[in-house]
Amino acid sequence: MRELEDATRVLEIEARALDRMRERLQNEPQSKAFIEAVNLVAACKGKVIVAGMGKSGLIGRKIAATLASTGSPSFFLHPAESSHGDLGMVASDDVVIAISYSGEVPELEALLRYVARKNIALIAVTGKVGSTLGKAGTVVLDVGVQEEACPMGLAPTASTTATLALGDALAVATLNRKGFKPEDFAEYHPGGSLGRRLLTRVGDVMHRGEALPVVKLDTPMREVLSAMTQKEVRGVAGVIDENNLLVGIVTDGDLRRRLEKSLNPLEDKARDLMSRAPKTVDVHELAERALFMMEQFKIQTLFVVDRESKEPGRPVGLLHLQDLLQAKLR
Numbered sequence: 001m002r003e004l005e006d007a008t009r010v011l012e013i014e015a016r017a018l019d020r021m022r023e024r025l026q027n028e029p030q031s032k033a034f035i036e037a038v039n040l041v042a043a044c045k046g047k048v049i050v051a052g053m054g055k056s057g058l059i060g061r062k063i064a065a066t067l068a069s070t071g072s073p074s075f076f077l078h079p080a081e082s083s084h085g086d087l088g089m090v091a092s093d094d095v096v097i098a099i100s101y102s103g104e105v106p107e108l109e110a111l112l113r114y115v116a117r118k119n120i121a122l123i124a125v126t127g128k129v130g131s132t133l134g135k136a137g138t139v140v141l142d143v144g145v146q147e148e149a150c151p152m153g154l155a156p157t158a159s160t161t162a163t164l165a166l167g168d169a170l171a172v173a174t175l176n177r178k179g180f181k182p183e184d185f186a187e188y189h190p191g192g193s194l195g196r197r198l199l200t201r202v203g204d205v206m207h208r209g210e211a212l213p214v215v216k217l218d219t220p221m222r223e224v225l226s227a228m229t230q231k232e233v234r235g236v237a238g239v240i241d242e243n244n245l246l247v248g249i250v251t252d253g254d255l256r257r258r259l260e261k262s263l264n265p266l267e268d269k270a271r272d273l274m275s276r277a278p279k280t281v282d283v284h285e286l287a288e289r290a291l292f293m294m295e296q297f298k299i300q301t302l303f304v305v306d307r308e309s310k311e312p313g314r315p316v317g318l319l320h321l322q323d324l325l326q327a328k329l330r
Contacts, residue, residue: 010149010157017145017158018165024142025169036139037123037170041072042177044121045093048074051082052099053107055156056163060099063167070175083110090120097123101143101159103131112136125166127159141166200287205327206304206317213237214315217247217271224250224270233320236301239274245313246303248274282307283316291324 024030041048048067052060060076067074077086079098087110090096096115098108103126115122116136124137127144134140143166149157213231215224217239227237228250239248250273258273281290281302290302304317 013147013149014158014161017162020146021143021162021166030142033139033141034170034173037141038173038177040095040121040123040139041067041170041174044072044095046073046091046095048072048095048097049077049090050074050097050099051077051079051108051111053079053105055160056099056101056105059160059163059167060097062164063097063099063171066168066171067174070171071178071180072171072174077111079105079107079111082114083107087111087114090114090118092118092120095121095123097125098133098137099125099163100131100133101127101156101163103128103133105133108133125163141170200327201283202281202285202287202290202304202319203283203317205287205323206283206319207232207323208317212315212318214240215250215270217241217269219270221266221268221270221273225255228252233301233318236318237270238278238303238315238318239270240315244311246278246280246305246315248276249278249301249303250274251301278303280305280315281319284308287319287324287327290319291321294321294324 025034048064050060050064050067051057057076057078064074064076075089077089082090090111096111098111100108103124109132112122112133114120121138122136124133124140125143126133126137126140127142128134129140129142129144143159143162145158145162148155148159211232213227213233213236215227215237219227219239224237228235235252237250238246239250241247248270250270254273254275258268279293279297279299279302281293281304283304283306293302294300300321302319303315304319305312305314306316309316
């Protein structure tokens with residue numbers, strides 16, 4: 001079908017453009033220019049300001065957003081607005097990334113004159129390195145392509161794909177240079193799933209205080225059952241010794257197994273049916289880690305301790321699998 005042929009042709013042209021970009025990046029002068037661009041962005045004490053008109057502007061907005069989310073404060077500046085007061089957003093410790101495939105966009109002229117006058121670092125992203133933009137750049141990144149996917153060769157297609165990919169490459173190389181970690185990424189994305197996974201601690205979602213089903217070693221079975229059914233988390237009770245340290249746990253499974261062995265289970269004590277050395281998790285641990293432990297050991301509850309306290313074995317909370325699922329860690 002013609003539509004599928006057209007689609008395949010577009011993808012092939014854009015894939016070739018990316019292949020040529022990769023090859024160019026492995027050799028000078030592009031390799032040297034790219035490293036210099038990473039150096040400028042990584043060392044920037046202010047903000048990275050991205051500017052471009054039309055389709056280049058749309059790509060520029062995405063590049064600015066990617067930089068901002070990966071540890072390099074950045075925003076998009078519309079070139080046409082820059083000459084009407086928005087140049088005041090550009091400071092001497094900033095880095096400007098200007099994008100124009102032709103390198104001859106009139107709306108960029110005021111910005112180019114301004115950064116030259118203020119001696120502000122300029123990363124020029126263009127398909128014409130000998131253009132006005134190319135000559136003005138402190139560093140020039142070549143995004144030239146042999147052909148556009150548009151059959152008329154007019155609509156930016158392969159060139160914008162190449163520019164977008166190079167912007168991603170710049171952002172990723174910079175975040176690695178700056179030692180940006182997943183935890184840092186989560187700080188900028190608290191509303192996303194990664195943010196929840198890397199920011200949510202056990203202490204944020206656990207049950208605590210009066211909600212804890214805790215009994216003593218010699219607590220009668222009737223009271224153990226009461227604790228297991230009347231607290232927020234049902235079907236489990238922690239067993240503590242005379243020093244309030246967690247030494248065991250009673251679950252529904254323990255009860256069923258005890259019923260098979262004991263003639264008078266209601267006369268038993270907590271110590272008679274508890275499982276010893278229960279699994280615990282630290283209150284400061286990532287909730288994601290607690291979820292991993294539950295999956296690994298096929299359990300649904302974890303008692304929580306504070307290993308940094310003076311009583312590292314005393315239960316301070318209880319975590320149920322449902323608490324983690326409600327926190328949308330999965």
